[in-house]
Amino acid sequence: MRANQHFPDTRESLVQALAGNGSRAMDLVGRAYRVPVIALLERKWMLQHEDAEDLAHEFFAAAIEKNWLMRYDASRGKFRTFLRSCLIAFAAEQHERANRLKRGGRAQHESLNAETEALESDSVADALFDREWMRSVLQIALDALHDESAENNKEIAFKLFEQYDVVGSEAEFQPTYAELANSFGLPVTQVTNYLAWARRRFREHVLQTVRALTGSEVEYREEVRALLGINV
C-alpha cells in the first residue's frame, strides 16, 4: 500500500494567492465561507436569513475593497480564526452603527462592548461556523470531482459516487453495489472500481481545498486534523 505523499512545502500560500491572483483566491474564500458567515450572523446576531445574506455580501465586498484578508499573518493563527474575527468586528461595527442610528446618534459603548464580548464567547456559534465551513469544503470538493469526472469521461464514476455516497448515505437504505450495477448496466467489479477512483479523487479534492484555504503547511495539517479527524 502506498503512503500518502505530502505536497511540496514550496506551494503558494493563501496570502500569496490573494496577492497574486486575488479574484480566484477570493472566489474560493467566498465559496468556502459564505454559508458559515451567514450561519454565524444568524446565530450570533439573531438576523433573519435574508438580512444575514445581505450582511455577508457587504462583509465580503468590504473585505475585497479594504484588502482585509491581505493582513492575515499565517504565523499568528489560522485563517479561519482570522476571518471569523474580521467578521465579528465588522458585524459588531454594523450593529453599533444601526443602534446609534436608532438612538439618534447617542453612543453607549459600554453596553455594546459587553454585548460583543458575550457574543464572542458563543461557542455554539463557533461550532456552527466550523461545521458549515466543513460542509462547504466538502461541497467544493464534490464540485471539483464533478468537473474532473466530466473532463475525463468518467461521468458514470461521479454518478455512482453521488448515488452511493451522497444521496445513498442520506437514504434509509443505501443501495448495494449489485443494485447500482444493475441500475447502471455495469458489472459489480466496475462499480467497485469507479467508486474507488471517485473516493480517492474526492479525498484529494478535499485536501487540496483545505490546502488552498490555509496559509501554511502547519496550518493545513492542523485544519485537516481538527476538522476531518485525520493526520496528513
Added chain:
Amino acid sequence: MSEFSSASKLTDRAVAHLRSLIDDAPLAHDRYTIHEIVGRGGMGAVYRAHDELLQRDVAIKVLDERAPMSFKTTQRLKREATILARLEHPGIVPVHDAGELGDGRAFYVMQLVRGVRLDEYARGGISRGDVLRLILRVCEIVGFANAQGVVHRDLKPSNIMIGPFGEVLVLDWGVAKVLNEVDGLSTNSNSAAVSKNIEETKDGMVVGTHGYMSPEQASGASGDVTQTADVYSLGVILRELLSKVRENADKALSAIAERATSLEPRDRYGATIALAAEIRRWLDGEPVVAYHESALEQVMRVYRRHQTAIWLVGSYVALRVTVFFWRRI
C-alpha cells in the same frame, strides 16, 4: 462552476459519511477496496475489503480513527499482526499483509472469516457432543499457540468462530501475551524491535474480559499470567456451554470444568492440551482425573463403555446356559 454546485445542501448525514470516506480512502489506494465495517473493537475496526491484485475478499484491521492514536496502540496492532503471522495454524486466521496508512495508522490484512460466533451458535441450545468437539478443537488451537509461547488472554465465546463446514477459528489475539520473548517472537530483528518498543501490559493493568479471565489476570498481575490463564477461560466457556446442553448434567464433565477454573493456577490443568486429554478420556469412557467416582459410578461407566460387548457376551452366555439345560431335559 459546474451544474452540480447548485445542488441542494449536503445533509449532516451525508457530511458524516463523506468525512468517513476521507479517512477510508487511503485503504482504497492501489490494492484494497474497502467495503463495510464488519467489526469494531477497543483498538480498531475490521473492514471487509477486496484485494484487487489477487481478486479475493479480505479483512483489514485498522486502528480506529476515532481513538487517540498513540505509539503504544500502533505498536500493539503491529504486534498482534506479528503474533498472528507466527502462528500458522488452520484454526488461527492467517495474516496476508501489514503496513501503515498515509496518516500513520497501522493496519494488517487477514483472511476474511465467514461463520458464526460461538455465543450466537450456542444461543438456541447445543448438544453435548458439539460442545465437547468445539472445546477440543479450541484446546488444540490454543495449545498450539501456547507451545509457541503465546497466551491468548481473551478467550470467550465471541472470539471463537465456527465456519460453514464446522471449522473452528480462534480470533482476536490483540491482547495476547508472549512468554519468554527472547526465545519466542523476538528471534528476528523486526519482531524484536516491536517487542522492545511495545510497552507490555505491566502489572496493575488489566486486559481481557471479566467473567472469562483468570483471577491472576483480573488482579492485574500480568507477570503471573501463563498458559493456565487460557485453561481457566476455556473452563469457563466449557461450563457455560454445558449449562446450555439438552442432555442431563454429567458430574465428571462438571468436575473437569471446575478443575479448569480453579482459583489457583497450580490446581488447574497445566495446559489446554491436558484439558483436551481429560475430555477425550471422558469421551472414551475412561476415568477422568478431576472426578473420583463411586464404585457404582465406576460400574456404570464401564458398562456404558463396553455396553455392546457386555450385551453380546451376556447373550452368548445366556444362550449357552439355555442350550445346556435344554439338553439335560
